[in-house]
Amino acid sequence: MITLDYADKRPLYEQTKEKLRELIINGVLKPHDRIPSVRELASKLSINPNTIQKAYHELEQEGYIYSKTAKGNYVSPIEDRAQYGSERCAELLKKLENTISELKLLGGKKDDINEIIAKIYDKGE
Amino acid sequence: MITLDYADKRPLYEQTKEKLRELIINGVLKPHDRIPSVRELASKLSINPNTIQKAYHELEQEGYIYSKTAKGNYVSPIEDRAQYGSERCAELLKKLENTISELKLLGGKKDDINEIIAKIYDKGE
Amino acid sequence: MITLDYADKRPLYEQTKEKLRELIINGVLKPHDRIPSVRELASKLSINPNTIQKAYHELEQEGYIYSKTAKGNYVSPIEDRAQYGSERCAELLKKLENTISELKLLGGKKDDINEIIAKIYDKGE
Amino acid sequence: MITLDYADKRPLYEQTKEKLRELIINGVLKPHDRIPSVRELASKLSINPNTIQKAYHELEQEGYIYSKTAKGNYVSPIEDRAQYGSERCAELLKKLENTISELKLLGGKKDDINEIIAKIYDKGE
DNA sequence: GTGGTCTAGACCACC
DNA sequence: GTGGTCTAGACCACT
Secondary structure, eight states, rough: OOOOOOOOOHHHHHHHHHHHHHHHHHTSSOTEEEEOOOHHHHHHSSSOOOHHHHHHHHHTTTTTTEEEEEEEEOOOGGGGHHHHHHHHHHHHHHHHHHHHHHHHHOOHHHHHHHHHHHHHSSOOO | OOOTTTSSSOHHHHHHHHHHHHHHHHHHHHHHHEEEHHHHHHHHTTHHHHHHHHHHHHHHHHEEEEEETTTTTEEEOOGGGGGHHHHHHHHHHHHHHHHHHHHHHTTHHHHHHHHHHHHSSSSSS | OOOOOTTTTOOHHHHHHHHHHHHHHSSSSTTTTOOHHHHHHHHHHSSSSSHHHHHHHHHHHTEEEEEETTTTTOOOOGGHHHHHHHHHHHHHHHHHHHHHHHHHHTOOOHHHHHHHHHHSSSSOO | OOOTTTTTTSSSHHHHHHHHHHHHTSSSOOOEEOOOOOHHHHHTTTHHHHHHHHHHHHHOOOOOEEETTTTTTEEOGGGGGHHHHHHHHHHHHHHHHHHHHHHTTTTOOHHHHHHHHHHHHOOOO
């Protein structure tokens, strides 16, 4: 369900968050689905439960999941994620701007970028 | 000439590198121009000389500058930078792909991205 | 008769207590009325009987209900609840003070609070 | 500067957050002031650095402080706190409503509440 | 020395 | 067994 990449520079809890966020946004995990318990996922990924706990905690802050003590963690209904989503979008667009700027600086061509956009946006549809 | 942003999460040496690289690529600093000494720039930015040292060292590795011992640091001729440039470009395109993917996931629109591209590529030309 | 809110962070037994206390204070359940058995209520709410047991036990401590072994649980006469009520009132006033203090700190306006008070105190009368 | 109350049921990092938030909102700590380092405060309070780290991390998320690696943590300028502040206010008003509702239920008088409001809002001014 | 991440292991409340 | 908090101790990158 989730795999970690130790070559990746980002912290493990960030990778976990991203993977889960993806599964949720993509609808693989549906609202009110139960996700693996802290200890269960930690043991499957062979990392410390605290690391998963941190990932889950932040996903809860961001509105992607909610927790019931002694019950488990569950996927939030879509409306709870809207606010965070729009903030995150703004962040990403900002990041995009920086990356493209540097790319232009180094002589990157507009078409290379358009190709990537096409690849992603016209892929599955 | 260079300003640092303390709100930026990236290390100071990274910011310094980026700013210098920009000046070099843009041609503000021309091949064989002398750039400020480590201690001079450190004092201007009120940061530790070690930090500048690290920035210069990496810029040298990447082919943007070269140093003459006891003489100072100088901007490399363009041909020395080509290899790094193409590597960095590949990196940036990869990063772009990830960012755009997440953006699409969150419901970001193709047009928002195209707008940014237009803004950057059609700005100064 | 009682519904639980799983989004609520408070434990289920707390919610159960509160709901029952409300029904008792409001007079929906009258002194010496029989309340549902532990197992009955647990099954209706689809939760563990231990959870209801704990709620009933604490309500008994607080003087709201009394139990006759092998007979069931019953609403206490009003005089048995007076002591707990005044203690709880003091607690609530203390809590109120903290909340209002923080609110003022954050720039909350006196009128917003008065509006809430009006809404609650002038509602049903 | 900060003291913990071990009788308090809330987690230590929550208490730490609250105390610091108060000092910041009250203006005792001013924008861009440096606050104690993670280890320093931990040692003063005789608790684990991780606990302080958690408190600082959340305060950063909420816009009250920002951190510079290898430099320390600093109080954010006021504009960074605005968004969180208004969200928190809404939360507090909701909490207030619940508390007052229960108070009314138990026979608490409107005047007791008004007295508290007066005490807080007319205190220092 | 400073923030940030991670592990290992413990304890608690809740169900 | 589940989430949540806390401790102790380690390691890393940055300044």
